[in-house]
Amino acid sequence: MPLVVVAISVLVLLFLMTRLKLNGLVALLLVAVGVALVQGIPAAKIGDVLGQGVGDQIGDTLLVVGLGAMLGRVMGDSGAAQRIAGRLVGAFGPRYVQVAMVVTAMLIGVTMFYEVAFVIIVPVAFTIVRVTRKNLLWVGLPMSIALSTMHSFLPPHPGPTAVAATFHASVGHTLLYGLFFAVPIGAAIALVWPRLPFVRRMNPTIPQGLVTEREFEEDELPGLGWSLFVALVPIVLIAGAAVADMAVSDDDNPVLHAVDFIGSAPVALLLTLCLAIWAFGPRIGRSLDEVSASCVSAAKSMAMILLVIGAGGAYKGVLVEGGIADYIKDFTEGWNISPIILAWLIAAILRIALGSATVAVVTAAGVVAPLVAGSGVHPELMVLAVSCGSIAFSHVNDPGFWMFKEYFNLSVLDAIKARTTYTTVLAILGLGGVLAVEWALDALNI
Template identity: 40%
Template structure:
């Protein structure tokens, strides 16, 4: 319990430094992380190693994606493509149902796309609606982000659910089907229904996405706009589907196809989010840049402005990575899990609680899910519980109450330019609703499966 108390003090200190002292969040993360390392027993000569590893591991996977995504988003906004997409959506669904259109888009995009990539790609679409129709940013945007979050926590082929399926010896196909059934009510409740209570939250999103209204004759056509903006989604969906299609075809007796050697490596290469984003940006440079009459210098100026605007976000995300790494290196997640391992409650609820507590303390949904699976996995045979439902239960728990030690919390806060209080009232509560509804859904499904 001493470890849990130290973690609680660190989180309180972080909140106070940022909200009361008004310290830059990156500096606050560094100070609290060093203090946490000292308090949790990390040797003095290893603390800076944890700091550097936390920054490196976090930015190593995010800096390219966020940078390229910001460039693509800026070009989509500046070229008028986002405005054209918004016009088409508004005509198709009407302003009254635009939330639902964005929510469905977020769910479809979120299935093949890693969360951070989906977030960066969808934010310009959200903000184009906000600026053009003067609608509240949080009210409009939260349903789409709820959909992205649910797919990240519940559905393969996302990293955590996929790893959980392997660790818990579940069935990938059944988990995906059960997860989609579970995701629908979670997204609706945490998205359109919950966001109705948030109309009063004022948000002035980053200037990077605020563009002047472009005349119709200067905008790219609808096909160009949709295809370019959604090209990353299409590329990942195609490269992800090829192996699955081959597996299905191989079930036909007369068909025998195998992906091996160079072909397998090529598909794997193309499906990497970094390569997908790079190819998409290169395509957009032509379709939304050169093709619309812009010079290469003008396009590069747009990209340069995009990078300047997301630099602060990258530092804050790196700071969150430092705190997560310190907690990981100090053994916090394992210590917490061992303290509650012996609780006598329903196995599905136990998995959800273990993942949820680790998530709250450590911040990473992936770390929370994998740590919980490592504890629950060995005893599943004795629990007599459906492993597919356990994957979903742990996945739901890993989304519980995202706050100041989660990089997703800071991405949302900084992109939407909100106070910490309003971020907690909207983002943190939304994540908690997704988590709780997910648990309730799993328990209901357990009665029939």
């Protein structure tokens, strides 16, 4: 039974990494090979499947994570990150620094991928931790939860947008309905989770090399205007492209093509990095050698993180190649329950088995699509049900899990305690939010 294979592989992975203390990259690749053999993937093909899984994952994240890390380090080594962090702490006060992180993450995360927004905001979170002496998860976890909520629940993120197209749902209405429950649920979990006893007992340190150890004096810091301007450039470019795609229906519009080009995450981050190199280098009297050293330091620190994320992609790849998605389609066929709950359940099961939220949401949409037309349920609510289910139970077969673990310098078990629990609760409360919106729409005869 494929789901048993997934469960056993997860247990073996945990044993290798927690008891035997095996490196995450090696453990993930060993388990991926084992799953491939058990699932009947031809031995001659396993290498190609692993390579494709790594390539698909690294292809999506290498440039974003690498350029984001360099940008963050350049801003950190120049004092720009400290300037922004100091202003956030000054505006909200040390007591409400979590609120500052939630507000920032939700505003940025509405239109930006989780990974992109994460690498842009996390240097500021690291600097706030260093300045305020707060626990890393106390500051960083609310940011991650808020970003996860925006990314998984709402268009224009890729999963919900793809499902909206499959169900012929309005992207605008889906976003409107989703905001009613995504914002309060995401904010509540973001503020509650760091206060839970099992999370408060964790006290990880900031990974070395990702943030400067230097504390700048006030007169050494660059101006707030330039610091904010550089930080906001990728947000404006990426968000602007997302809004343009939603507002303009003419795919042949040359202006739209240009906006999409400069608004793609790698290009936006590359342009911003070039701007940062000048703005926080020669413009303030730092040599290009100093700025280049910051970029090199960030790249070295990211090497193992990227390798582990890539290995997570290899593990996911053998699960997909092994036909687990097809098995789940057959397994859930004919279940006689509410279409909304069924859509959520199928997406959640696929997420648990395959790891990738995008793969889970797109596959679940294909299974559920025949139900939409005859169910009488608003297609926008079906989109939200599938999207909410796809965030559940992020664990070791999710490359995003490894990004979370490595950036917050957690053990595998602590990452499971922190991330797996919050993603699952978000998914369950999200389902409740969808059902509540359905009840309200029915009551209003909409």
